[in-house]
Amino acid sequence: MTQVRIGIDLGGTKIETIGLSADGQELYRNRIDTPQHDYDGTIRALVDCVHNAQQTVGENITVGIGTPGVISSQTDRIKNANSVWLNDRRLLHDVQEALGRPVRMENDANCLAVSEATDGAGAGHGLVFAIIVGTGCGAGIAVHARAHQGPNGLAGEWGHSPLAWPEADELPGPDCYCGKTGCIETWLSGTGVARDYFDHTGEQRETHDISLAAREGDKDAKLCMDRWIGRFARSLAHVINLLDPDVVVVGGGLSQIEILYQDVPKILPRWVFGGEVHTPIRPAAHGDSSGVRGAAWLWET
Secondary structure, eight states, rough: OOOOEEEEEOOOOOEEEEEEEESSEEEEEEEEEETOOOOHHHHHHHHHHHHHHHHHHHHHHHEEEEEESSSSSSSSOSSSSSGGGTSOOOHHHHHHHHSSSOEEEHHHHHHHHHHHHSSSTTTSSSEEEEEESSSSEEEEEETTTTTOOOTTTTTTTTGGOOSSSSOGGGSOOOOTSOBBBSSSHHSSSHHHHHHHHEEEEEEOHHHHHHHHHTTTHHHHHHHHHHHHHHHHHHHHHHHHHHHOSSSEEEEEEGGGGTTHHHHHHHGGGTTTTTSOOOOOOETEEEEEGGHHHHTTTSOOO
């Protein structure tokens, strides 16, 4: 029987499952609600996702799971997950025990990086830096299409680094759930854009609406998006100075904002050491499906 790779994206509100053939063709897909704040229910849901996929694609499978947070190398427990009910739990151990089979588990941003490095916008590149920018903001690193974690499991935790070269009115920065202030996530995420717009106008508005209004010439919306682009460029320049990735791939809800790819490359040379930037910035080829595909690809050929 031909082996099928099962990938699962364990999100805060949904759990998505995919089945991929050896050449990356989609054979199965399903999505269910996440049992929020219910750890045992989450384990049961993951087991059901695998069993339901098996009924369609057969028994010869591998299972990879993308999760928020990372597995601590010291305790084997999840840490840094914004799905807080997973933190300090032996998620990998418990899923493997419940399934009775080996499972590979990786941070969801690293799964995005693996997916895009394998057969997406970063295919053929050695070092892929992949960003998820939506409600939150994070990133992952793939080296030759394999996730790079580091000894602390923190490689790519870009969203919880401070905003680069902050201006006076950006200090000390907004409070972040991690306990610090001024993290990149608090500025670049959809939540951060909406907060920034409110701080300057006193008006509550969704980031999607702000982006559309800016395209239509709304002055306040355009100023807000200009600030976002400038902060994005500064934050990305910091990555290029450190890693000099072959390509930057952007996923998540805000990855569809076109000015990101038009304007950030124009500003980057101001901040990158030496003033030369040839790094392509591309939207994720697989869109919202990239993370779940990357979970499937955790099992190499």
